[in-house]
Amino acid sequence: MIPQLYPQVPHNYIFELNKDMNFSSAHYIPDERAGACARVHGHTYFLNLTIGGNELDELGFLINFSELKQLIHGRFDHQLLNELPELAGRIPSTEKMAELIHELVQSHLNTLPNQPQCLQVFLRETPTSYVVYRGAK
Numbered sequence: 001m002i003p004q005l006y007p008q009v010p011h012n013y014i015f016e017l018n019k020d021m022n023f024s025s026a027h028y029i030p031d032e033r034a035g036a037c038a039r040v041h042g043h044t045y046f047l048n049l050t051i052g053g054n055e056l057d058e059l060g061f062l063i064n065f066s067e068l069k070q071l072i073h074g075r076f077d078h079q080l081l082n083e084l085p086e087l088a089g090r091i092p093s094t095e096k097m098a099e100l101i102h103e104l105v106q107s108h109l110n111t112l113p114n115q116p117q118c119l120q121v122f123l124r125e126t127p128t129s130y131v132v133y134r135g136a137k
């Protein structure tokens with residue numbers, strides 16, 4: 001995996017966990033204003049998740065790294081994003097994907113007794129294009 005630089009998120013949590021992963025997906029932007037992106041094409045997305053919290057679980061984890069990978073890579077890798085039920089009614093832009101990933105991760109974190117928080121989603125779609133999403137305040 002190519003080392004990435006991504007912005008740091010300010011917070012006061014004792015622990016900050018970061019998980020990097022790639023997933024390869026096809027998509028299209030269903031509007032002629034998107035030009036060539038209106039045709040089905042693929043990306044190897046790079047994702048960095050930043051999770052914060054003050055309490056660990058009985059394993060000493062804020063959240064198991066592999067749970068985060070399963071939650072996102074397991075769902076989006078080698079899929080046509082436009083056809084996924086999670087994307088129903090949403091355009092699979094980088095912005096909307098980052099927002100959805102934040103929702104999926106935070107929903108999972110909300111089930112954990114130690115209540116970690118998803119502080120930042122960094123989603124790179126191409127070598128020259130990325131989005132940072134931090135959720136509603």
Ligand SMILES: Nc1nc2c(c(=O)[nH]1)N=C([C@H](O)[C@H](O)COP(=O)(O)OP(=O)(O)OP(=O)(O)O)CN2
Binds near residue numbers: 037094095125128
């Ligand atoms: N704000 C957004 N603009 C665009 C998105 C998007 O998700 N949000 N997506 C696309 C296309 O899907 C495309 O795959 C990526 O666009 P782009 O960065 O223009 O891709 P290039 O590799 O051609 O970029 P260059 O820097 O010109 O090489 C379009 N816009």
Ligand SMILES: [Zn+2]
Binds near residue numbers: 027037042043125
């Ligand atoms: Zn694209």
